[in-house]
Amino acid sequence: MTMTEKTLPGLYIHVPFCRGKCPYCDFYSALPDEETKALYVKRTEELVSSLGKTFDTVYFGGGTPDTLGHGNIARLLSAADFTENAEITLECNPSGTGGENSTFDFCTVAEAGVNRISLGLQSAVDSERKALGRKAGIKEVLTAIRRINDTGIDNISLDIMLGIPGQTPASLSETLEFCVSSGAKHISAYMLKIEDGTYFSRIKDKLDLPGEEETSDMYLQAVDYLEKHGIMQYEISNFAVPGYESRHNLKYWRCEEYEGIGPSAHSFMSGRRYYYPRSTSDYISGIQPVFDCEGGDEKEYVMLALRLKEGVMFERFRERFSHSLPERFVEYAKFLESKGLAEVSDKSVSLSAKGFLVSNSAILNLTDLL
Numbered sequence: 414m415t416m417t418e419k420t421l422p423g424l425y426i427h428v429p430f431c432r433g434k435c436p437y438c439d440f441y442s443a444l445p446d447e448e449t450k451a452l453y454v455k456r457t458e459e460l461v462s463s464l465g466k467t468f469d470t471v472y473f474g475g476g477t478p479d480t481l482g483h484g485n486i487a488r489l490l491s492a493a494d495f496t497e498n499a500e501i502t503l504e505c506n507p508s509g510t511g512g513e514n515s516t517f518d519f520c521t522v523a524e525a526g527v528n529r530i531s532l533g534l535q536s537a538v539d540s541e542r543k544a545l546g547r548k549a550g551i552k553e554v555l556t557a558i559r560r561i562n563d564t565g566i567d568n569i570s571l572d573i574m575l576g577i578p579g580q581t582p583a584s585l586s587e588t589l590e591f592c593v594s595s596g597a598k599h600i601s602a603y604m605l606k607i608e609d610g611t612y613f614s615r616i617k618d619k620l621d622l623p624g625e626e627e628t629s630d631m632y633l634q635a636v637d638y639l640e641k642h643g644i645m646q647y648e649i650s651n652f653a654v655p656g657y658e659s660r661h662n663l664k665y666w667r668c669e670e671y672e673g674i675g676p677s678a679h680s681f682m683s684g685r686r687y688y689y690p691r692s693t694s695d696y697i698s699g700i701q702p703v704f705d706c707e708g709g710d711e712k713e714y715v716m717l718a719l720r721l722k723e724g725v726m727f728e729r730f731r732e733r734f735s736h737s738l739p740e741r742f743v744e745y746a747k748f749l750e751s752k753g754l755a756e757v758s759d760k761s762v763s764l765s766a767k768g769f770l771v772s773n774s775a776i777l778n779l780t781d782l783l
Contacts, residue, residue, distance in 0.1 A: 422682065423470035423664045424493060426457065427675030428478040429693050432509065435546040436612035437605060441677035441691040442476040452697045453675075454485045460674050461492040468493060468672075470661035471501045471526070479505045483518040487525035495526065500660040502529040502570075508549035511557030519564045529568040529659075530561050531601075536573060536580070537591035544578040546612075551591070558595055568657060570599035575635065576628035577605050578621045585631050586638070593642045598657035602635050603650050604628060629770050636766045647722045649769045666721050668714045684709050712780045719776045724756070724763025738762075742782045749775060 430445035430453075471493060473486065481489075486503060495501065503522060510517045510532075519530075532554070536542050539550045549557075561569055571592050575585070592600050605628075607617050623631065636646050644652045648666060651659065664671050673680040676696040679688040686705040689696055711734055718725045731737050746762040749755035754768035754775060768775055 420664075420669055421467055421469040421496065422670035422672055423472065423661045424461070424464075424466075424468040424495070425472045425474060425661070425671055425673040425675075425678055425680075426461070426478075426489060427673065427678040427689075428473060428475040428481055429453070429676045429696075430480040431475065431477045432480060432506070433546070433548065434612075436616075437545060437608070439608035439611050440476065443693065445480050449693065449697070450481060450485070453693060454481065454488065456697050456699075457489055457674055458492045461489060464494075464672060466494065466672065468495045469499050470664065470671075471495055471499060472661040473503045475504055477506045477509060478503055479509045479517050482516075483521040486522045486527070490522075490525040490527070499526070500529055501526045502531055502659070502661060503527045504531045504533070505557065506533050506549070507553040507557045508547070510560065511549060511553035511555070519560050519566065523564040523566055528566055529570065530566055531570040531572065531599075532557060532561075534571040534573055534588070534592070536577065536584070537588040538580075538584045541577055541579055541584060541588075545574065555595075562596075567596075567598065569595070569597045570601060570659070571595065571597045572601045572603065573635075575602055575604045575631050576623050580623055580631070582627075582631055582634060585634060589635060589638045592639075593644070597644075599651070599653040599659065600639060600644055601651050602632070602639075604632065632770060633766060645722075646766065649720050649772060663721075666717045668709050668717055679705070681708050711783050715783060716776050716780050719762075719764055719772070719779065722763060724761045726761045728760070739782060742779060745779060745782055749779075 429442050430450065431442040434442065471490065478486065490501065509515060510519070534554055535545050535547055537551055542550065558569065573588055573592065607613050613620065639652045640646060644654055646652050647658050651662070653659070670682050671680060672682060673688065676689050676693045677691040679686065680702065684707055686708040687702040688705055689702050690700060714730070714733065715725050725738065727738060743757065743762065746755050746757045749768060750757050754765055754771065756763050756765055764772060764775060
C-alpha cells in the first residue's frame with residue numbers, strides 16, 4: 414500500500430455479554446439481561462448508523478456476540494455501510510450455537526452479511542475444555558461447525574490455547590488433528606497468560622500447567638503441524654489457508670484504520686487512538702469515547718509489523734515515513750538471523766517462529782534502534 418492508496422477502515426463491534434466468565438478471561442463482559450441487551454443494541458445501532466463511513470471489514474467480538482441473538486446481529490449489520498466484498502466476522506461460542514436447545518440461526522446472520530465465523534474451540538479434549546471453564550463438549554463444537562457449513566459459510570476460524578492445565582504434546586496433537594479435519598480455514602493459537610484479576614490468577618499455584626519450555630515446544634509443534642497441512646503462519650498466533658487470513662485483524666497489525674463501537678472498544682482513526690470506557694451502563698447512557706494517544710508513529714508501526722510473518726517491508730516503511738529504515742536496525746536484525754530468530758532479505762525484516770517466542774525482547778531491541 415502506498416500513501417496514495419488509502420484503504421477503507423474496519424468496524425469492530427464489542428458485545429459485552431457472556432453466559433459465564435471463563436477463569437482465564439480478562440476481557441470486558443458481564444451476564445446479559447434482556448433489558449440491558451435491548452438498550453445496548455439501540456445505542457449501538459444509533460452509533461453505527463451515525464458513523465458516515467463505509468467499511469470493508471466488520472468484526473463482532475466480545476464477550477460472546479451470539480448472546481445477542483441472530484436477529485440483533487442482523488439488525489446491527491443493517492445499520493452499517495459496508496462494501497459488497499466486505500469480510501464480516503462473528504465470534505461464537507459452541508455452547509450457544511451447537512447445543513441441542515440452541516435457537517441461534519446462522520442462516521439469518523449469513524443473509525445479513527456474515528461470511529466468517531470465529532468459533533471458540535480452545536481444545537478438542539473435553540477434560541481440557543472443562544478445566545478452562547468451557548460448558549460445551551466436542552459434540553457441541555461439531556454441531557456448531559455443521560450448522561455453519563449448512564449455511565454455505567466456509568470461512569471458519571477456530572481458537573485454540575497452548576500451555577493450558579493438563580495439556581501435553583499428545584493432547585495438543587489431538588486438538589491440531591481436529592482443527593485440520595474440521596476443514597477450518599483459519600486457526601488462532603494463543604498461549605495461556607495468567608491475567609491479574611481472573612480466577613486463574615487466584616489459584617495459579619494449584620494449576621497443573623506445562624512448564625515454559627514445554628509450552629514453547631508445543632507452540633513450535635503447532636506451527637510445524639499446521640504448516641505441514643497447508644495452514645500457514647502469518648502472525649505470531651495466527652495461521653490460515655492462503656487467502657483466508659483475517660483481513661480485519663491485519664488492519665491492526667498493519668497500522669490501518671478501524672472504528673470501535675461498544676464498551677471497552679478501541680479505535681484508530683486519523684492518527685488518533687481512543688476508546689469507550691469499560692462500562693455498559695455508561696455506554697448506554699451516551700458516554701463519548703476517551704482519547705488515548707496519538708498513534709501510527711515509526712516505533713508503533715514497526716512493533717506491530719514484526720508480529721506478522723511478512724515482517725517490516727522496506728518499501729512500505731519508506732512510502733509511509735518518507736525515509737528508509739536505519740542501517741543499524743538491519744544490522745541488528747542480521748545478528749538475530751545468525752541466532753535463528755529472524756529472517757532478513759532485500760525486501761524485509763521478519764521474525765522466525767523461534768523469534769516469535771522471544772518477540773517482546775526482540776521487538777523492543779529493534780524498535781530502540783529507530
